[in-house]
Each structure stands twice: as C-alpha cells, then as structure tokens.
Amino acid sequence: DVNVNHGDKKRVIPALDLHCMSWILGSSAEGVSGALVSGGDGPEDTGGQEEAEKDSPEQNSQKTSAPTGFTVLGGFESKPVHRVLPQWLAEPDVIHRDIKNNLVPISNISGISAQLLKKLQNNGILHFFPVQAEVIPAILESAQQGLLIGRGGYKPRDICVSAPTGSGKTLSFVIPVIQVLMERVVCEVRALAVLPTKELAQQVYKVFTSYAEGTTVKVVMLAGQKSFAAEQASLSEHRRSLADIVVATPGRLVDHINKNSGLCLEQLRFLIIDEADRMIDSMHQSWLSQVVKVVYRSGSGSETTSIFRRTEPAHITAASLSPPQVPLQKLLFSATLTQNPEKLQQLGLHQPRLFSSVHSQSSTTAAAPTTKQDRFDFPQGLTEYYVPCTLSNKPLLILHFILRMKLSPVLCFTNSRENAHRLYLLLELFGGIQVAEFSSRLSPGERKKTLKGFEQGKIQLLISTDAAARGIDINGVKCVVNYDAPQYIRTYIHRVGRTARAGKAGLAFTFLLSVQEKNFLQMVVEAGSPGIQKQMVKPENLKKKLH
Numbered sequence: 001d002v003n004v005n006h007g008d009k010k011r012v013i014p015a016l017d018l019h020c021m022s023w024i025l026g027s028s029a030e031g032v033s034g035a036l037v038s039g040g041d042g043p044e045d046t047g048g049q050e051e052a053e054k055d056s057p058e059q060n061s062q063k064t065s066a067p068t069g070f071t072v073l074g075g076f077e078s079k080p081v082h083r084v085l086p087q088w089l090a091e092p093d094v095i096h097r098d099i100k101n102n103l104v105p106i107s108n109i110s111g112i113s114a115q116l117l118k119k120l121q122n123n124g125i126l127h128f129f130p131v132q133a134e135v136i137p138a139i140l141e142s143a144q145q146g147l148l149i150g151r152g153g154y155k156p157r158d159i160c161v162s163a164p165t166g167s168g169k170t171l172s173f174v175i176p177v178i179q180v181l182m183e184r185v186v187c188e189v190r191a192l193a194v195l196p197t198k199e200l201a202q203q204v205y206k207v208f209t210s211y212a213e214g215t216t217v218k219v220v221m222l223a224g225q226k227s228f229a230a231e232q233a234s235l236s237e238h239r240r241s242l243a244d245i246v247v248a249t250p251g252r253l254v255d256h257i258n259k260n261s262g263l264c265l266e267q268l269r270f271l272i273i274d275e276a277d278r279m280i281d282s283m284h285q286s287w288l289s290q291v292v293k294v295v296y297r298s299g300s301g302s303e304t305t306s307i308f309r310r311t312e313p314a315h316i317t318a319a320s321l322s323p324p325q326v327p328l329q330k331l332l333f334s335a336t337l338t339q340n341p342e343k344l345q346q347l348g349l350h351q352p353r354l355f356s357s358v359h360s361q362s363s364t365t366a367a368a369p370t371t372k373q374d375r376f377d378f379p380q381g382l383t384e385y386y387v388p389c390t391l392s393n394k395p396l397l398i399l400h401f402i403l404r405m406k407l408s409p410v411l412c413f414t415n416s417r418e419n420a421h422r423l424y425l426l427l428e429l430f431g432g433i434q435v436a437e438f439s440s441r442l443s444p445g446e447r448k449k450t451l452k453g454f455e456q457g458k459i460q461l462l463i464s465t466d467a468a469a470r471g472i473d474i475n476g477v478k479c480v481v482n483y484d485a486p487q488y489i490r491t492y493i494h495r496v497g498r499t500a501r502a503g504k505a506g507l508a509f510t511f512l513l514s515v516q517e518k519n520f521l522q523m524v525v526e527a528g529s530p531g532i533q534k535q536m537v538k539p540e541n542l543k544k545k546l547h
C-alpha cells in the first residue's frame, strides 16, 4: 500500500489499486487522473480518507512515495480542481441593471401589434425596462416560424432570465406570449405559467387578462381560488378548449392532470416557470415530469402514425425532422436563479439561453472557477441598512421607525407566523398605528383584503411571514424591515425586493442581534450586495415618549 499526498490531504491507495492503476495507465491515462481527482477532492470521499487513515496507522507513518516508474498524473498539489460553468451560464446575454437610464420606447421593439402597443400605453407603459427590451424580442424571434417546428427540425432554445426583483420580468413574458397567441386560429392551451403560490398566480393571471382583454386569447387560472368543478368548467366545454393560457400553482395543476379534468396540454407551446429557483426546490412534487408526460401523450399511443403526432425530443434523424410538430419551449424567470448546473439540469433545458444582469466581475467565465455561493443582483434604488439590536428593544425599534422616522408604509418580516402574530398583538395593544398581519393564519380571502388595504394606504405597518416575501408586487412600499434576520440569502433578496421596485428608491433595514452580525453581513456581501450600512438607534431615543 502507498500514501499519496494531495496537498494537505493524504490518501492510502491499496496495493491492489496500484496494480489496477498501472494497468489502466497503459490503456487510459485520463481514467486514472479522473479517479484520483475524485478521490482527493470530493466531499463524499472525505469519510473514506479518514477511514483509511484510522485503519492503518503504520501505513501512515511510512510516507512512502510512488514506486519507481510510477507517475501520479495531474499535479494535484499545485492545481486544485474547480468546477467550470457551462458556456451558456458563464456567458449570459447581459441585461442593464440601471432601469432609469436604459428605457427603450415601446415602439422600438418590432413585432408587437398596434393593439398591444395601445394597451401598454393605456396602462401607462411608454418604455420597456431593460429586461423586457432583451427578452421580448428573443421570445418573439423563437416563435417567428409560427407555432410549429418548421421543416429542418428547428426547435427554439429555452430561455432563462435572472434579473433583480421589481425589474419587470412579468411583462417580459406576458407581452410576447399574448402577441404570439393572438395569431392562433383554434383555441387550445398553448401557454402554461406555473407559480409557487396562490397570490402570485392571481397576480400573474391579472396581468395576462389585462393584456388579453379585447383579443380572442382566453386566460384561465387553476390555483384553488375556485372549486375544482368550477375550474374544470372553465377549461373546456363539449371537448372544446376554453383556454389559451393557463396560470396555475403546481399542486392544483397536478390535480387537474391526475383527475383528467379536461386540461389538454398536447398543443402546449410555452411553459413559463416563474420564481424558477423556488419551483426547482419543489421539484420533488414531480409536477414538471407530469406536465411533460401529458404534453407528449399523443406521440406515445396508437395515434403515433398521425402526421401531427408529438414526440419527446431525442436524437435528430431524417425521419424525426419531417413531420411538423409543436415544440415545447421553457421560459424560466427568477431574481435568484441558481447558477448550479446540476439543479438546472432537473428542468431538462434545450440549448438554454441565459439573460442575466449579474455584474461581470461576479459572473464566472468558462475559465474561472465558480464561487462558493451564488451571486445575485440587487435593485439599483435599494439602500440597505442593518440595525444592531437586542431581543427586548426590537418592538420599540419598529415603533421608532414608524412614529419618529415616519417611514410608513412599512412591510415587516418575521421568521414565523407565531412571531408575526405576537408582534401584531403587542403593537395593537400599544395603539396609535394601523397595523395588520399577513400569514397562513389568515384565509385566502382575508389575505387578499389585507394586501389591498395595505396597498391603499389604510395599513401603516404590515407584519408578514415569508408568505409575502416573493414576487408580490405591492405598490408604494417605501421600506422593508427584517424584524427577524432571514436565514438564507434568497429569502433576504426577495424580502427586500418588495421595495425599490420598477426603478424607484426604497429602504431596507435588518435588525441584527450581536451574535448574528458577522455571519449575516458576510452572507449579504458574498451574495453581491453593493453595501449594507450600519444604522444605530441610540438607546435614549427609545426611552423618550413615542406618541
């Protein structure tokens, strides 16, 4: 047996392995170097190393070098092995971060009908934000040939978009999808947007319906807002589809697929996955594989001989190129899209194209190693602060922000619904401010009413769990307070992203106990925050009368 040194790690290679290695060396040197790399660097192997070191102390003391004539390949001591990003992730199409200075007049983007341009104008949208100016033409271009794959088997590339919170990602898929579907003849479900929560589905549904109004395009929501039977009735009538676009939550979607409720996805052209990183995390529910299965159902049965059969993408052959079929294109959106290729792999993307605003020094190139933590972009108008605090002065601090600093409306996040409820009761008892809570304690109807009241300025302070952290677009939130510091960077980014939306300014304060400071600040800086400043509130300011 032999000890091989990998930098500061040692690995015992049994004599039998050495035999094998010299045999392999003769046939495939690459195989050996690969085996050694994974042996020395992979975290899975650490246990194995420790085991080996424990089991054979006398071997450890030997410090033997490789036998004469045997060369260890790879230069492990000087060259650590790094994972390299695939090119599409390492070199994205860049989206400008600065919204205000990169507005594009809506008429400059070709391919949008006069009817849609008019609607945009009526909704007060005269310019596209940078993400829209990049992504709308890309989606329109991918459907240039109509809804079918043309001769030659052209299949559009899937599109991934990583752009900050509040940068306008919703319209960047709503506009092109409506534009493409306006030209359809028969009503069939051709676009499916999947969102993680009821509230988000409702929000996206509203945007879709507002732009589909006056066209023949029909939008249906499957998010459990209505009874199952009512949703089923809205999908089809006498086997005729009543929906072009379906907006759904994964649970309800799978329910409709399993119960065969009349949701036909055999003509699905666009699969929109909003809040994509969260949706990847919920992949254990296997909603995506269920969708893909029903999309390609027509190609697997007895109708396979039909000219309009739809087959799952596989190797391209002359035969596979000839029949025209509808391609399924995936469109992914998130403010915190993972850069982890293994996670993205679960989505089965086809030649993906990434649009990202993550600034260049943080995005890794094919030659550079990936960093330990994903880096993201923050909205430009956001100013971040942390406020050192103690457990007992937190309630006084939040009152100080509202009553002294006059920062309302404030959206305040806690880490649990119990904490949200307790703080709500305490502040109600204190009196003098309009306060409400938002969590799963409330029914969907109550939640909707609360958000509306907050948006209308009837509520000064909304205390929420992470139920309102993602995607929710509440107009006029000036300030976000993390009453409880978030544990994960993604949670932080989505929470603070409820302010500083659409190029506006906003403030975010995070209350930090002294034990939390070091780790939290490190997490935020490593994620790419442009800077988080310290905001001290003097104890004497909290002692003065607040009313």
Ligand SMILES: Nc1ncnc2c1ncn2[C@@H]1O[C@H](COP(=O)(O)OP(=O)(O)OP(=O)(O)O)[C@@H](O)[C@H]1O
Binding pocket: 124, 125, 126, 127, 128, 129, 132, 163, 164, 165, 166, 167, 168, 169, 170, 171, 334, 335, 470, 471, 472, 473, 497, 501, 502
């Ligand atoms: N071109 C535009 N001009 C003016 N306002 C816009 C434009 N595009 C979007 N907005 C507004 O900006 C706000 C944020 O847009 P949107 O909700 O699409 O952001 P997002 O990128 O999806 O954010 P999040 O990641 O938090 O979900 C919305 O209120 C929307 O109406």
